[in-house]
Amino acid sequence: MDAASNPQNLTTSDLDVAAAVCINVAFLARNFYNLTTLDVIYTLAQFYLDNPNATNPEILRFTGARAADLDYLQNFVGGPDMIRDSIYWVAQISEYLPSTPGTGHILIPIFWVFSILTTFVLALRLWSRQTIAGGIMGYDWLIVVGYIMTLGYGSTALYHAMNINKTSQFWDYSWNEITLQQIFYITLDVLYPCTALVIKSSLLLFYYNLSPVRYLKWSVWGTFAFTLSTVIAAVGFSVFKCHPVNYWSEWFTSVCNTHQTIPYLVTGSCMILSDIIIWVMPLPMVFRLQLYRRERIAAIFTFSLGIFACIASGFRLSALHKYFLTSGGTGKTPIINAWTIVELNLAIICASAPALRALCIKHVPKLLSYGSGPSTPSVNERHNLNNVSGNQKVHGRIIVHHDHIGRMDLGSLQDSYSEKASNMSSSRSTPRVGSPV
Structure with a gap:
């Protein structure tokens, strides 16, 4: 002193x-x-x-x-x-003693921009599933739950930033305000991993139904177990890092973990690792499909959009680390919440990319044309293979996009091909999903 x-x-x-x-x-x-x-x-x-x-x-x-x-x-x-x-x-x-205003105002544009954008993207996703994929599936409803939880996290963080975290230094708060701060910290600490788990579970369920390949199904189960374990560890530590849980009521006699930085960084790193695994998981399946180069690139790009959510998660972890290292009586909680809002919304947006791509193929086919000739959009129903929504004719051949092929279509594909092959003098190879036939 x-x-x-x-x-x-x-x-x-x-x-x-x-x-x-x-x-x-x-x-x-x-x-x-x-x-x-x-x-x-x-x-x-x-x-x-x-x-x-x-x-x-x-x-x-x-x-x-x-x-x-x-x-x-x-x-x-x-x-x-x-x-x-x-x-x-x-x-x-x-x-x-310094007295600086809180930084909660940074959450206002971030929350509203991403909330509006995510709402629009999710609405398009549900429309695409209903009109193209034959109906809204379980993993679609699961992402809706994740969307509601994301709105809940953002709303809670925004309320905390604007109504409670009005300044950056502890000497400008009353004890009642400090108590309320701690309650919000625990609530947001628990809500984030639970929301991330729901969004990731939606993606994993989508992958599970996407392919009958055994290794992919086992990968889904393994990734889900890893993600669930990480979330349980993160939530458990956030809630029970101090005894009693409401340690602000027993500030002097409560017992808290003195090394809180390491558990948060470890669980945060595991969350990023599960993000990377989930977004990379479908890529080997895409490489195995026999597709035009442009179509393959488009498919890889669609599934790889999740890298943006991984990057946001990395920035969140960096902000979390800086928060624990912050000193001088100043906290940076709004920065952590800002990156969390970005990460969760980007995860929902990126998870909806395949459905949006299918919607573009059907309604704006020229944006996603594959082949050397002009595209002619179909006008008949999806279940008629030769007039599948979004198909293109290139030099008289039908290009069938894998986005639109269901299990019932494969039989029709074989029948159609066999009929055409019987009238041709030379034999051709077995038709390929997503390639010209």
């Missing part, structure tokens, strides 16, 4: 000590839970000036503190004189 002699040159350590004194003294003074922690310091500093020989019973009556809390704090800091000196020191340097 040497800064008292030259308080305008406060170091980061000085600011950390000032924040700790404000928080601990504010918790002790239960009669003043509605005052900012710095105002509590002023109040107690004046009390000690008026009562230099104040006894513990007098301190308890004035502050409303519990006897056990006062004894604990005195023993921890080295006696009642040290508490009084700490209060004097903070009061002396208070005019030099």
Whole structure:
């Protein structure tokens, strides 16, 4: 506390000590839970000036503190004189303590832009599934649940940023506000991994139904087990990192994990790893399909869009790391929430890309044309193979896109091909899904 002699040159350590004194003294003074922690310091500093020989019973009556809390704090800091000196020191340097507004305003455009964009994309996805894929499937409803949870996370984070996190320093909060902050922290910590699990489960279920290949199904189950384990670990640590869970009610006697950075970084890294696995998983299947080069590139690009969600997840983890390393009494929670909102919304948007691609093939085929000739969109129903929605004729041949082929279509494909082959002088190879026949 040497800064008292030259308080305008406060170091980061000085600011950390000032924040700790404000928080601990504010918790002790239960009669003043509605005052900012710095105002509590002023109040107690004046009390000690008026009562230099104040006894513990007098301190308890004035502050409303519990006897056990006062004894604990005195023993921890080295006696009642040290508490009084700490209060004097903070009061002396208070005019030099930084007071900056919160950064919650950054969430406003991010929340609204991504919420509107995701709502539009999800609506197109459901329309595509209903009109092209034969109906909305279970994994589509699952992504709707993830969308609702994403809106819930964004709304909670926005409310927290605009109505609670109004400043960046602890000495500008009352103890009641600090308590509310902690409740929001735990809520958002639990909501994020659960929302990510629902979105990833939707994608995994889509992959499971996409191909009968055994290795893909086993990969889906393995990835789901890994993701579920990571989420359980993340939620469990967030909730039970302190005992009791509502540690803000027992600030002095509660027991908390002193190495919280490592578990958060480990679970966050595992979440990113599961992201990468999920977005890479269908690519080997795409490479095995016999497609035109342009169609193969389009399919790979469609499934690879999830890399943007992985990048956002990486930025979120970096912000989380910086938050735990942040000092000087300043927090950066809105930055973490901003990247979380971006990550969850991008995951939903990227997961909807295959459905949007199918919609473009049907309604705007020229945007996704494959082949050397002009495309002629079909006007008949999808179940008529020779007039599949979005098919193209190139030099008299039908190009069937794998997006539109269902199991019933394969039989029709074979019958149609056999009939044509019987009238040709030379034999041809077996037709390929997604290639000219």
